Amino acid sequence: MRGKCSLLLALIWLASCDWGGGSEDINTPKLRTLQVYEREMVFSSSKFAIDLFHQLMEAEEENHFFSPYSIHQALSMTMNGNEGEVLEEFIQLLRYEGLSTAEANKAAKELTQFLKELDNKVKLNIANAIWYKQGYSIFPDFKETVRNYYRAEVADLDMLDPQSVNVINNWIANQTEGLIQEMVDEIPSNAVMYLVNAIYFKGDWKYRFDTEKTQKAPFYISPSREVEVDMMELNEAATFRYYAENNLRYIEVPYSTGQFSMGILTGTNHNLDEVIEAFTFDNLENWREQAMEANFILKMPKFKMSKKMENMKEDLIAMGLERPFFFHPDNFTLLFDNPHDELKISRVIHDAFLEVDEVGTEAAAATVVEIVERVSMPSGPTIITLDQPFVFFIQEKHSGALLFMGKMGNPELL
Known part of the structure; x- marks a missing residue:
């Protein structure tokens, strides 16, 4: 049931800019002209979102849901700890080719603030935090960058204390209204930093569905396979932005003032693979531009879903971010x-x-980037102290004969 919907729900954050479908509701959205670097940020994060979407869809799961904005923010913070070839890998992955690092950071700050303040009737929280291992010292420039441009809380943490994992998990739960719980299972002994983003969205539909009209109805996974869902239905026809071509239909379902919407892309022949293949950045821009207002009664499933990716390492490596996932002297040279x-x-x-x-819709997500240190043998001679009871014996090497045996339990009694 949720395969088609999950395809497009990744677009929820992309609908923040006015793509031509303004709305005239009681509360006027706080619009302003986006700066050139902010528009470049929208293009970068949108391209990254669609790249990541196609990478994740290779797993062939029937349903999937994630926040590309959250992942993009967390990795953008992480980017600032690097230079040279490693930094270039982050720039290519995050599609920052049209921006300098300074412009990307500035755009991240101003675009995020714009989104959070845009619509008083939509609740949107985007927050960042960084914890680093006690005893380590962060470069002042890195700390200033993440605090200034990502509004990140930065604090040291006793990562050897088993209870420290609760500090991170509780922060995430607080930022996501309790929807994301116990995200980090444990903190490994060689962990040195956690870079975390959390995002929360709650918006009411501009045109609400009548709960009394919700009823069981079929959802056709294929022409010959159906499942039963709770199908919502509007009482009367409403105005949506709509575009259709060939076997594809693009719909914008607006929240509150219409500045936020749920974009939906579906087909007419039950071929989800065909829909996914058509979902490109250029096509998305075209659908938005070509969409026109249309009046119709909308029916759509009522549903709930969650998805946790325990480690996105292989997907991100496949997308070109390689060296940061392997110990290398060039990694994170600007952190400590x-x-x-x-x-x-x-x-x-x-x-x-x-x-x-x-x-309406309630959504939350969090992204955690865990950085660890190689555990090397200490330089200089190893010191081993026999400071507790032990067994000892005297043996002959060639034969293996044991000549004497004993134990040391209490030196005080010798």
């Missing part, structure tokens, strides 16, 4: 100003939740 061993990203965890009902 005290001596440390080689670093790498060990995990990129992503967890997302979505609920669509008659009133």
Whole structure:
């Protein structure tokens, strides 16, 4: 049931800009002209979102849901700890080719603030935080960048304390209204930094569905296979932006003032693979431009879904971010100003939740980038201290004969 819907729900964050379908509701959206670098940021994050969507769809799961904005933000923060070839890999992955690092950071700050303040009737929270291992010292420039441009909370953390995992998990739960719980299972002993993004969205439909009209109805996975869903239905025809070509239909289902919407792309022949193949950045721009207002009664499933990716490492490597996932002296050279061993990203965890009902949509997601240090043998001679009871014996090497045996249990009694 949720395969088609999950395809397009990744677009929910892309609908933040006015693509030609303004609305005249009681609350006027706080629109302003986007700066050139902000528009470049929209293009970059949109291209990244669609690239990632196609990468994740290769897993052939029937349903999927994630927040490309959250992942893009977390990796953008992480990008700032690098330089040279490693930085270039981040730039290529995040599609920042048209922006300098400074412009990307500035655009991330201003675009995020714009989205959060755009619509008073939509609740949107985007927050960042960074925890680093106690005893380590962060480069002042990195700390200033993430605090200034990503509004990140930056604090040290006793990562050897088993309870420290609760600090990260509780922060994520608070930022997502409790929808994302216990995201991090444990903190490994060689962890040195966690870069975390959390996002929460709650918006009411501009045209609400009447709960009394919701009833069981078939959802056709294929012409010969159907499942039963709770199908919502509007009481009367409403105005939507709509575009159709060949076997594809593009619909914008607006929230509140219409500045946020749920984009839906579906087919007419039950061929989801065909829909996915058509979903490109250029096509999306074309559908938005060509869409026109149309009046119709909309029916759509009521549903809830969640998806956790325990580690996005292989997907991100496949998309070109390689070196940061393997210990290398060039990794994260701009993070710490005290001596440390080689670093790498060990995990990129992503967890997302979505609920669509008659009133509107509630969605939350969080992304955690875990950076660890290579555990090397200490330089100089190893010191082993026999400071507890032990067994000992005297043996002959060639024969293996044991000549004497004993134990040391309490030296005080000798």
